[in-house]
Every structure is written in C-alpha cells, then in structure tokens.
Amino acid sequence: MSGAETPVTTVGRGAAVASWIWxxxxxxxxxxxxxxxxxxxxxxxxxxxxASGTGITTILLVASFTGFVATGQMFVILVGGIDxxxxxxxxxxxxxLVTTSLGQxxxxxxxxxxxxxxxxxxxxxxxxxxGYFGISAVVMTLGMNGVMQGLTLxxxxxxxxxxxxxxxxxxxxxxxxxxxxxxPGDLFIWLGVTALVTFILSATVFARRTYxxxxxxxxxxxxxxxxxxxxxxxxxxxxxxxxxxxxxLTAFGGQPTLGLGDPYLLQSVAAVVIGGVSIxxxxxxxxxxxxxxxxxxALVTLLxxxxxxxxxxxxxxxxxxxxxxxxxxxxxNAR
Amino acid sequence: MSLTRQTAWRAPSRHFVAQNSTTxxxxxxxxxxxxxxxxxxxQSLGHFPDQYDLxxxxxxxxxxxxxxxxxxxxxxxxGLDLSVGGVMSVAVALAASRMHDVGTMxxxxxxxxxxxxxxxxxxxxxxxxxxxxPILVTLATLSIFEGIALVVLPQPGGQIPVGLTxxxxxxxxxxxxxxxxxxxxxxxxFRRTSLGTAIFATGNDETAATANGxxxxxxxxxxxxxxxxxxxxxxxxVxAQTTAGDPGAGNPFVLTSIAAVFLxxxxxxxxRAHALGTVCGALxxxxxxxxxFYANVNQLYQAMYEGLLLILAVLLGILVGKLARTSR
Numbered sequence: 001m002s003g004a005e006t007p008v009t010t011v012g013r014g015a016a017v018a019s020w021i022w023x024x025x026x027x028x029x030x031x032x033x034x035x036x037x038x039x040x041x042x043x044x045x046x047x048x049x050x051a052s053g054t055g056i057t058t059i060l061l062v063a064s065f066t067g068f069v070a071t072g073q074m075f076v077i078l079v080g081g082i083d084x085x086x087x088x089x090x091x092x093x094x095x096x097l098v099t100t101s102l103g104q105x106x107x108x109x110x111x112x113x114x115x116x117x118x119x120x121x122x123x124x125x126x127x128x129x130x131g132y133f134g135i136s137a138v139v140m141t142l143g144m145n146g147v148m149q150g151l152t153l154x155x156x157x158x159x160x161x162x163x164x165x166x167x168x169x170x171x172x173x174x175x176x177x178x179x180x181x182x183x184p185g186d187l188f189i190w191l192g193v194t195a196l197v198t199f200i201l202s203a204t205v206f207a208r209r210t211y212x213x214x215x216x217x218x219x220x221x222x223x224x225x226x227x228x229x230x231x232x233x234x235x236x237x238x239x240x241x242x243x244x245x246x247x248x249l250t251a252f253g254g255q256p257t258l259g260l261g262d263p264y265l266l267q268s269v270a271a272v273v274i275g276g277v278s279i280x281x282x283x284x285x286x287x288x289x290x291x292x293x294x295x296x297x298a299l300v301t302l303l304x305x306x307x308x309x310x311x312x313x314x315x316x317x318x319x320x321x322x323x324x325x326x327x328x329x330x331x332x333n334a335r
Numbered sequence: 336m337s338l339t340r341q342t343a344w345r346a347p348s349r350h351f352v353a354q355n356s357t358t359x360x361x362x363x364x365x366x367x368x369x370x371x372x373x374x375x376x377x378q379s380l381g382h383f384p385d386q387y388d389l390x391x392x393x394x395x396x397x398x399x400x401x402x403x404x405x406x407x408x409x410x411x412x413x414g415l416d417l418s419v420g421g422v423m424s425v426a427v428a429l430a431a432s433r434m435h436d437v438g439t440m441x442x443x444x445x446x447x448x449x450x451x452x453x454x455x456x457x458x459x460x461x462x463x464x465x466x467x468x469p470i471l472v473t474l475a476t477l478s479i480f481e482g483i484a485l486v487v488l489p490q491p492g493g494q495i496p497v498g499l500t501x502x503x504x505x506x507x508x509x510x511x512x513x514x515x516x517x518x519x520x521x522x523x524x525f526r527r528t529s530l531g532t533a534i535f536a537t538g539n540d541e542t543a544a545t546a547n548g549x550x551x552x553x554x555x556x557x558x559x560x561x562x563x564x565x566x567x568x569x570x571x572x573v574x575a576q577t578t579a580g581d582p583g584a585g586n587p588f589v590l591t592s593i594a595a596v597f598l599x600x601x602x603x604x605x606x607r608a609h610a611l612g613t614v615c616g617a618l619x620x621x622x623x624x625x626x627x628f629y630a631n632v633n634q635l636y637q638a639m640y641e642g643l644l645l646i647l648a649v650l651l652g653i654l655v656g657k658l659a660r661t662s663r
Contacts, residue, residue, distance in 0.1 A: 150639020314482030
C-alpha cells in the first residue's frame with residue numbers, strides 16, 4: 001500500500017475488498033486464534049514450560065480429541081442440529097476397538113474399520129430419525145446416547161468381560177502417541193483431518209448444500225437438495241468422528257475406561273460455538289472449530305497450572321466460556 | 336335442541352384431543368407402565384404392591400417431576416436449561432451443610448429457593464437480553480453452578496435434618512401424592528396468569544407476541560427464573576431423600592429432565608407443553624427401573640430401554656399428531 005498517492009477510487013475498492021475478505025465469519029475465526037495466542041502467552045508468563053515445545057505439543061495432543069468430536073459436532077450444528085449421542089458412541093468405539101482386536105496388531109485394521117463402521121451406523125440411525133421421521137435432534141440423539149450406554153454396559157457386563165481388559169493394538173497406539181519428527185502421530189492425523197475437512201467445506205457441492213440446508217431448509221428443499229439424505233450423511237460424519245476420537249483416546253490411555261466420552265459432549269458443543277459456528281446453523285468456518293478445541297484445553301491446562309481447586313476451575317471455565325460468547329457469540333434472534 | 340347441544344359438546348372435545356394429543360399419549364404410556372409394573376410385581380412376589388411401595392416410587396419420581404416442571408416452562412420458550420443439574424447440586428450442598436435444626440432448616444429452605452431463582456435469573460438475562468443461545472448459556476452456567484456446589488460442600492457428606500425428610504419424602508405417609516398434585520396445581524395456576532400467557536405466546540410466535548404488547552424478553556427471563564426456582568425445589572427433595580449431601584447430586588438430572596419433558600409430549604418448537612405430560616414422563620422414567628427389575632432384565636441395559644422409550648414415545652407423538660391433523 002503506497003499511502004498518499006493512492007487514488008480515492010482505489011481506496012473505495014480497497015475497502016470493498018477488505019469488507020469482502022473481512023467477513024463476520026472470518027472475523028470470528030481470527031478472534032478465536034487470537035484467543036489461542038493470548039492463552040499461550042498468559043500461560044507462558046505464569047508457568048515456564050507452558051508455552052514451550054513440549055508444553056504446546058501436550059496441549060495440542062489433548063486438544064486433538066476434542067477437535068475430532070467437535071469436527072463431527074460441527075457438521076450437524078451447521079444444519080441447526082446437535083448430536084448428544086457422542087459420549088457413548090465414543091465409549092462404545094473404544095471398547096469395540098479392544099474387544100475385536102484383543103490388542104493384536106494383525107487384527108488392528110479390521111478392528112479400526114469395524115469401530116469406524118459402528119460410528120457410521122449409529123450416525124445413520126440418528127440421521128434417519130431426524131431426517132426421515134422428523135424426530136427433533138435433541139430427542140433422537142439423547143435417546144440414542146441412552147441406547148448406546150445401555151448396550152455397551154449390558155453387552156460387556158459393566159465392562160467386566162474378559163475381552164474388555166484387552167489393550168489397544170500396539171500399532172494403533174504407536175500411530176497415536178508414537179513420535180514422528182518429535183511430534184505425536186495423532187497430531188499428523190489431526191492435521192490430515194483438518195486439511196481434508198477444510199477442503200471439503202470450502203470447495204465441494206456437499207459443503208454448499210450443507211450451508212444452504214443450515215440457512216433455510218425449505219429453500220434448500222425447493223432448490224432440489226435431497227434434505228433427508230444430506231441429514232443422514234451429516235449425522236454419519238458426526239458418528240464417524242466420535243468413533244475416531246474413541247480410537248484415539250483408547251490408544252492414548254492404553255485401555256478404554258467407563259465414562260471415557262462423558263466430558264466430550266459439552267466440550268464438543270462449546271468448541272464448535274467458541275470457534276464461531278452459529279448454533280442456529282448455516283454459518284461458521286472449520287478453522288475456528290480447531291481454535292475452539294485448543295482454547296478449551298489450553299484454558300483447563302492453564303487453570304491446572306495455576307493450582308486452582310476443582311471448584312474454582314469449574315467456575316472459571318464457565319465464566320470464560322460466557323465471556324468469549326459475550327464477546328462474539330451473540331446471535332440475532334438466537335432463541 | 337339436543338343436536339345443537341351435542342355438536343356444541345363434540346366440537347371442542349375433538350379440538351381438545353388434537354391440541355393435547357401428545358400429553359394424552361404420555362398419559363397412555365404411563366397407564367401401560369403402571370399396568371406392566373403391577374403385573375410383573377404380582378408375578379414375582381405373589382401380591383400387589385402396598386402403599387409403601389407406591390409411595391416410594393412417587394417419592395423417587397418427585398425430584399424429576401419438580402425439575403421437569405421448570406424445564407417444561409423453558410422448553411415452552413423454545414429454550415433448554417442444562418444448568419438445572421448444577422442448581423440442584425448447589426441446593427443439596429447447601430441443605431447438607433447449613434441445615435441443623437428446625438430454625439436453620441426453614442431459613443435455608445427459603446435461601447435455597449432464592450439462590451435457585453437467582454441462578455435462573457442469571458441464565459434468563461444472558462438468554463433474553465444478551466441474546467446468547469440458551470444451550471450455550473446454560474452449558475456455561477452448569478459448570479459455574481457445579482463449581483459453586485463444590486465450594487459449598489467439597490466432599491460428599493453433611494447431614495440433612497430428619498425434619499426435612501419427614502416433610503418432603505416420608506414413605507410411611509402418602510404425602511408424595513399431594514406434592515404431585517401440587518405440581519399440577521402450580522401449573523394450572525401458572526397457565527392462567529398473565530405471565531403464563533406471555534410465556535406461551537412468546538414460545539408460539541415472538542413477533543406476534545411483541546405485536547400484542549407482550550414483553551418477550553421479560554417473559555423469557557421469567558421462564559428461566561422459574562426453572563431455577565423449581566430446580567432448587569427438586570434439589571431439596573433430593574436432599575430429603577438421600578439424607579446426606581453430594582455436591583454432584585444434580586448431574587444425572589441434566590439429561591433426564593429433558594427426557595421427562597419430551598417423553599411428556601412437549602415439542603422442541605415451543606409453545607406447546609403440559610406439566611401433566613412431564614409428570615407422566617417423570618413417573619414413567621422412574622417406573623421403568625422397577626419394571627425392568629421385576630422383569631429380571633439386567634439392570635445394565637436400563638439406559639437402553641429409557642433411550643428407546645424416549646425415541647419411540649416421541650415418534651408415536653409425531654404419528655398421532657399427523658393422524659389428528661389429517662382426520663380433522
């Protein structure tokens with residue numbers, strides 16, 4: 001920019017271009033990433049090592065689990081839906097991984113495919129309930145969460161079965177926590193997911209249809225979009241990513257635990273919205289969701305570094321989420 | 336003469352059925368649950384449940400019914416209150432740590448109700464005036480209230496005065512039924528107040544409500560205040576039942592309160608719900624535990640049956656609603 005010599009007309013065009021680039025949706029993504037940087041700066045000041053290489057890597061590794069579920073959650077929130085079945089789809093996925101592989105590498109591929117398939121099937125059932133039968137997303141996925149919880153606990157005898165004590169296959173563990181170039185493999189998986197989802201959501205017809213459906217269901221239907229089928233696909237994606245998170249978490253911890261997925265219901269919703277996606281659907285960018293996942297985990301880590309008791313952590317966590325929402329999460333007619 | 340009388344009687348009745356089809360469906364589901372319970376109970380024990388059994392079931396359902404009453408009012412405004420679990424936990428924590436004798440018991444009952452109403456007020460301001468989405472607001476405040484409950488009562492313990500248990504949940508006396516009718520009474524009064532009308536109008540159509548001079552923001556705020564208040568009442572009932580304090584006592588009610596409301600026939604689109612349906616939903620969700628027990632079903636599967644029941648009930652409601660509309 002050459003300041004003084006710039007003709008008036010170009011300034012006008014520059015402003016137009018600026019407002020075209022600087023859309024509200026993109027502004028939210030920038031804010032979210034600024035919040036990430038600020039959190040790491042504060043953390044670095046408070047505790048040495050927080051913003052170091054290993055500190056950041058650890059936070060990113062934990063954030064990737066939230067990132068996976070939030071990715072799936074984003075797909076359904078983009079069309080104004082919500083997936084409350086994530087906790088027990090995730091938990092069931094972790095169990096299915098170890099019970100089908102029994103920790104053996106030669107069964108790992110089949111086990112991983114079966115587990116991801118489970119996520120897809122449950123997601124499809126959710127999508128059929130919501131899309132074809134018109135059951136509200138809250139009810140359908142809440143009910144499905146109960147079904148998965150009951151099935152998981154019942155079939156495994158409360159996770160006391162012999163097979164339940166197996167560990168994740170070594171090859172899967174190494175893929176998730178094993179180092180490559182000094183970085184856990186899981187972060188490469190997350191990077192791959194990020195690249196893929198960013199591409200899908202910015203350059204495909206599927207994305208156009210999804211945003212259209214989220215903006216106006218009736219108009220989308222009239223424009224010839226197969227609304228019901230698209231709904232099923234989106235819920236399948238949510239199930240798929242919940243299962244992926246279940247695999248990653250099980251590999252991370254070695255074994256699945258009871259209630260593995262419980263924290264991820266509310267975290268996934270919070271990450272999506274803090275990332276600038278409208279809870280009403282139709283608006284929001286995936287890069288913000290990644291920032292949202294990192295914010296949540298960095299915040300918890302920061303509060304832990306401050307040696308704040310559980311109670312104070314809960315309170316501050318809620319207050320900070322509210323503060324972030326008040327800064328830029330306000331919706332016109334959000335109710 | 337008799338013909339006109341007959342049509343005058345029949346027309347509103349059919350309208351009534353169409354309008355309240357989902358609430359009636361909830362009643363039918365409750366009747367089926369009660370029958371299943373009685374049959375299975377008789378099969379396994381050889382006699383019918385006595386007053387003690389029945390009172391215990393209603394006692395167990397009461398906290399869910401109270402918190403469901405508040406949740407129903409919020410759902411009418413197209414909202415959702417996830418923070419009720421946190422409010423209940425705070426109520427239990429306060430009751431367990433602050434009540435010692437009759438005097439402190441009465442004092443802290445009042446304070447707990449005020450705390451609950453204030454918690455709802457915070458939610459309401461953020462939803463109605465700051466225009467934040469209800470699910471996000473109450474998600475954040477749930478975390479805050481859970482934290483506060485932990486500050487009040489760091490670990491499970493404390494003591495609930497016997498007086499509170501005797502008044503609120505005494506399986507020896509059929510008080511429980513009185514409280515159920517109290518909930519329905521509160522609802523029918525609420526429906527007839529201008530506030531109730533304003534909240535329903537807001538849930539049906541905000542623009543139309545505003546055009547008719549209703550302060551939509553204030554009605555929404557009031558809905559959340561009521562939800563917080565009734566969640567606090569539910570917390571007192573939980574405290575009375577468990578007789579000891581647990582700072583996480585309210586957690587299970589976040590999702591079950593929502594389940595009870597939708598099992599009771601409320602619609603997510605707002606403007607249509609009935610406390611009778613929610614009370615039925617709470618009773619069904621409580622009965623199902625006993626039904627599964629006497630049917631010798633492995634209790635680990637319990638959540639599955641609850642989930643299936645919720646989905647099927649709502650699906651049935653949709654079908655019945657469609658039938659009622661097409662047959663008109």
